[in-house]
Amino acid sequence: MVARVIPVVPFDLVVFGGTGDLAQRKLLPALFRRMVDGQALPDSRIIAAARRDLGADGFRRRVEAALRVHVGPEQLDPDRLAEFLCALDYVRLDAADEDGWAALFHRLKDSERMRVFYLSVAPQLFAPISERLATSGCLTPDTRLVVEKPLGHDFASARKLNRQLATIFDERQIYRIDHFLGKETVQNLMALRFANALFEPIWNARHVDHVQITVAERVGVRGRGAYYDQNGAVRDMMQNHLLQLLCLIAMEPPAHFEPDAVRDEKLKVLRSLKPLDGPGDVVLGQYRGINGEPDYVEDAGSPGSRTESFAAIKVEIANWRWNGTPFYLRTGKRLQARVSEIAVVFKDAPHSIFPASAGGTNPNVLAIRLQPDEGITLRLTIKEPGPGGMRLCQVPLDMTFAKTLGAQGLRIPGAYERLVMDVIRGDQTLFMRNDEVEAAWRWIDPIIAAADTAPEGPRSYDSYSSGPEEALMLMHRDGRRWRALAA
Ligand code: NAD
Numbered sequence: 001m002v003a004r005v006i007p008v009v010p011f012d013l014v015v016f017g018g019t020g021d022l023a024q025r026k027l028l029p030a031l032f033r034r035m036v037d038g039q040a041l042p043d044s045r046i047i048a049a050a051r052r053d054l055g056a057d058g059f060r061r062r063v064e065a066a067l068r069v070h071v072g073p074e075q076l077d078p079d080r081l082a083e084f085l086c087a088l089d090y091v092r093l094d095a096a097d098e099d100g101w102a103a104l105f106h107r108l109k110d111s112e113r114m115r116v117f118y119l120s121v122a123p124q125l126f127a128p129i130s131e132r133l134a135t136s137g138c139l140t141p142d143t144r145l146v147v148e149k150p151l152g153h154d155f156a157s158a159r160k161l162n163r164q165l166a167t168i169f170d171e172r173q174i175y176r177i178d179h180f181l182g183k184e185t186v187q188n189l190m191a192l193r194f195a196n197a198l199f200e201p202i203w204n205a206r207h208v209d210h211v212q213i214t215v216a217e218r219v220g221v222r223g224r225g226a227y228y229d230q231n232g233a234v235r236d237m238m239q240n241h242l243l244q245l246l247c248l249i250a251m252e253p254p255a256h257f258e259p260d261a262v263r264d265e266k267l268k269v270l271r272s273l274k275p276l277d278g279p280g281d282v283v284l285g286q287y288r289g290i291n292g293e294p295d296y297v298e299d300a301g302s303p304g305s306r307t308e309s310f311a312a313i314k315v316e317i318a319n320w321r322w323n324g325t326p327f328y329l330r331t332g333k334r335l336q337a338r339v340s341e342i343a344v345v346f347k348d349a350p351h352s353i354f355p356a357s358a359g360g361t362n363p364n365v366l367a368i369r370l371q372p373d374e375g376i377t378l379r380l381t382i383k384e385p386g387p388g389g390m391r392l393c394q395v396p397l398d399m400t401f402a403k404t405l406g407a408q409g410l411r412i413p414g415a416y417e418r419l420v421m422d423v424i425r426g427d428q429t430l431f432m433r434n435d436e437v438e439a440a441w442r443w444i445d446p447i448i449a450a451a452d453t454a455p456e457g458p459r460s461y462d463s464y465s466s467g468p469e470e471a472l473m474l475m476h477r478d479g480r481r482w483r484a485l486a487a
Helices: 021-036 055-070 078-086 101-108 123-135 155-166 184-194 225-250 259-272 296-300 401-407 415-425 434-453 469-476
Strands: 011-016 045-050 088-092 114-119 144-148 174-177 208-216 282-288 310-315 327-332 339-346 365-371 375-383 392-399 459-462
Touching: 011 021, 011 101, 021 045, 021 055, 021 078, 021 415, 045 101, 055 078, 055 088, 078 088, 088 101, 114 123, 114 415, 123 144, 123 155, 144 415, 155 434, 174 415, 174 434, 184 225, 184 365, 184 375, 208 225, 225 259, 225 282, 225 296, 225 310, 225 327, 225 339, 225 434, 259 434, 282 296, 282 434, 282 469, 310 469, 327 469, 459 469
Parallel strands: 011 045, 011 114, 045 088, 114 144, 144 174, 208 327, 282 459
Antiparallel strands: 208 339, 282 310, 310 327, 339 365, 365 375, 375 392
16 A cells, blocks of 8 residues: 555556566556556556567466566455456557557547557667557657667767657657656655755765765676677666766756756756766776676677676766765676665764774765665764763664555555656656756767777676776775675
8 A cells, every 4th residue: 555646547558568578577567556556547548569469368368477476465456456457458560560550549549548658669669669650640649658778879879769759759748767766765865855954055065075876786687688788887777877866966956846947957967977087987897707607798698798797987077066076886787785875975074072982983974775675874973872981883864764664554666656657647857858868878978989999898807796896996096985785
């Protein structure tokens, strides 16, 4: 159960690639949960469009099996499940040819519901599908289009894609998902910053020593090797998720919590990123197997590959608020723990009045954890309890709401639940605008170009370690250290 649910209007949601991994593992379970919670009404329709000859019943069977795996048994109430499956339909079509489009048109033509086309397919199909939607008469003025990364593989291809989509859709109809922004904690970060007066006066280079943003995974690339090897950590993670998180930390307060006001401020951050001076501020790595596990190149099925499975970058923002406060970003696969967090590390107290025997003070750290255990903690220094004289210790002020909500029988909705409902509500605040995507690529392109022409490939690191030695040095040389990678 989730508190305060306001139902959305009935909709027709067409999922291209409805039989694929993203749809089956994330999107359809998210829609099911929103229906169970009473937000998505059962008189909406979800129509999958994919190439297999499944028929509506075959598709329903597939979805039922997926829900049994990806939705907790406590939510699989048989009546709600039957209701949800009833709302599903299936159209066989191939984005690359004419078959099936008339059938899709017929499914939609008499419906006055709001339409969403969710392109859960490879990005090279975004433009052909959009064009066929237009020529087959499936679009209405209230149509929305949802796309997800990869949105281009460099600035030129991202701009080309934006322009292709813009020939058919207005920008206000296009929802570019970055699922990190759908996380409850990430939205809480905005509440923390902009609904409290406490942090704003110290949210700047005078008081913040540095910021660390980490997205670490334990899994390797096996199973996704072909896709991953074409991209690597910089394209797959830095360009979108990590830069988006950086924007939310660094942006100025928008005048209103409205889509373009928020996105204008994020765009200003992206345009203020200092170009990287030299190779010293970027460390790329590639995992090697331990204990008989495969190396990256074996997992990726790509002998001799120079694709990076790890990236660490020191980023500086050239504006008044952040000049002098570096942002250290790192992301990688086969690392010590699966953890995604942002840590805002404040400066030390300017002078310690306590004797050395009290133990040193440590900087305050605001840690925003996206996974696991979504929540926010503020590390403070206090006196160790007891009569042992003045001894200082660090304690976290814990705002881990997952546990608090769990104790009340409440559940934090997943990112896709939130984002899909935002699409239906027509709220683009948490979605990337065309110019944001392009600005991010503009900054990333030289990093990729430098890596491509570097005489050496990525640094090797042990699986389940904290990454290459050089990434540790990136911070050590500045007198700082990465936070431990602990789940
Ligand atoms: P997938 O390969 O599992 O599924 C692709 C789907 O597209 C299948 O349903 C397939 O039938 C359909 N399809 C392929 N060619 C088609 C054609 N010519 N006409 C009609 N349908 C066609 O891929 P996925 O993992 O579900 O990813 C889909 C997209 O989402 C990709 O662009 C991927 O990069 C992106 N994405 C996926 C995830 C994830 O967790 N899987 C996360 C973020 C982004």
